[in-house]
Amino acid sequence: MRVLPLSKEEMMSEKAREKRIRDIIKILGKEYPGARTALEFSNPLELLVATVLSAQCTDERVNKVTRSLFKKYRSARDYAEADLRQLEEDIRPTGFYRNKAKAIKGLCSDLSERFHGEVPRDLDQLVSLKGIGRKTANLVLGEAFGIPGIVVDTHVLRLSQRIGLSKNRDPVKVEFDLMEIVPKKHWTLFSNLLILHGRNVCTARKPMHDRCEILRLCDEGVQWKKLS
Numbered sequence: 001m002r003v004l005p006l007s008k009e010e011m012m013s014e015k016a017r018e019k020r021i022r023d024i025i026k027i028l029g030k031e032y033p034g035a036r037t038a039l040e041f042s043n044p045l046e047l048l049v050a051t052v053l054s055a056q057c058t059d060e061r062v063n064k065v066t067r068s069l070f071k072k073y074r075s076a077r078d079y080a081e082a083d084l085r086q087l088e089e090d091i092r093p094t095g096f097y098r099n100k101a102k103a104i105k106g107l108c109s110d111l112s113e114r115f116h117g118e119v120p121r122d123l124d125q126l127v128s129l130k131g132i133g134r135k136t137a138n139l140v141l142g143e144a145f146g147i148p149g150i151v152v153d154t155h156v157l158r159l160s161q162r163i164g165l166s167k168n169r170d171p172v173k174v175e176f177d178l179m180e181i182v183p184k185k186h187w188t189l190f191s192n193l194l195i196l197h198g199r200n201v202c203t204a205r206k207p208m209h210d211r212c213e214i215l216r217l218c219d220e221g222v223q224w225k226k227l228s
C-alpha cells in the first residue's frame with residue numbers, strides 16, 4: 001500500500017497525526033498479522049511469571065522452561081512456598097536465575113497475602129506488586145485481560161523516538177505521549193507491532209530503512225531518504 005508522503009505542516013496537525021498512526025497500524029498490521037506476545041501462558045499468573053523470566057532472555061527459551069514450570073507450580077502460593085534453591089534450578093536456563101527466583105517468590109507472596117493469589121486486573125494494583133513496573137503491568141493487562149495498555153520496552157522506546165512519536169527518553173513519559181496519540185482500543189496492538197518491527201527491521205544496531213514499509217511515515221526514515 002502506498003500513500004502520498006505527508007508534509008511537515010501536515011504532520012504537525014492533529015488530523016495528520018491521527019492518519020499517520022492509523023497508517024502505521026494498517027501497514028504494520030499487514031506485516032505482522034496476529035501480533036501478540038510470543039510468551040506462552042494460559043492464565044494471568046503464568047504470564048506474570050513468564051514476564052519476570054523474560055528479562056535478558058529470549059521468549060523461546062522462556063517458553064521452553066515454562067512448559068514444565070507451569071505444570072509444577074500452579075498457584076501463587078506454590079511459588080511463594082517453594083524451596084528457593086529448587087525454584088532456582090527450575091528456572092536456571094533463563095539466566096539470572098537467582099534474582100529471578102527471588103523476584104518470583106516475593107511477587108507471589110505479595111499476591112497471596114494481598115490479593116488471595118489472584119492477579120489484579122488494574123494498573124495501580126499491578127504496579128503495587130513487588131517488582132512489577134508499568135511495562136509488565138500493561139503487558140498483563142493487554143494480553144491476559146484484554147484491557148488496553150501501552151507496553152514501552154526497549155523497542156517501543158527506540159521506535160517512538162525514531163519515528164517521531166515522542167521526544168522523551170523516559171519510558172513512562174513515552175507511554176503517556178503514545179496514549180495521547182494512539183486510540184485506546186489499539187494500545188496493546190500498537191505496542192506489539194512496534195516490538196515486532198523493532199526486532200525484525202528497525203533494529204537497535206542498524207535500522208533497515210530500505211526494507212521498511214513505514215519509511216514515509218517515519219521522521220528518521222524520511223531524513224535518511226533525503227540524504228541517500
Ligand code: SF4
Pocket residue numbers: 159162163201202203207208209212213214215216218219220221222
Ligand atoms: S524508516 Fe528506518 S528508522 Fe523509521 S521505522 Fe523504518 S527502519 Fe526504523
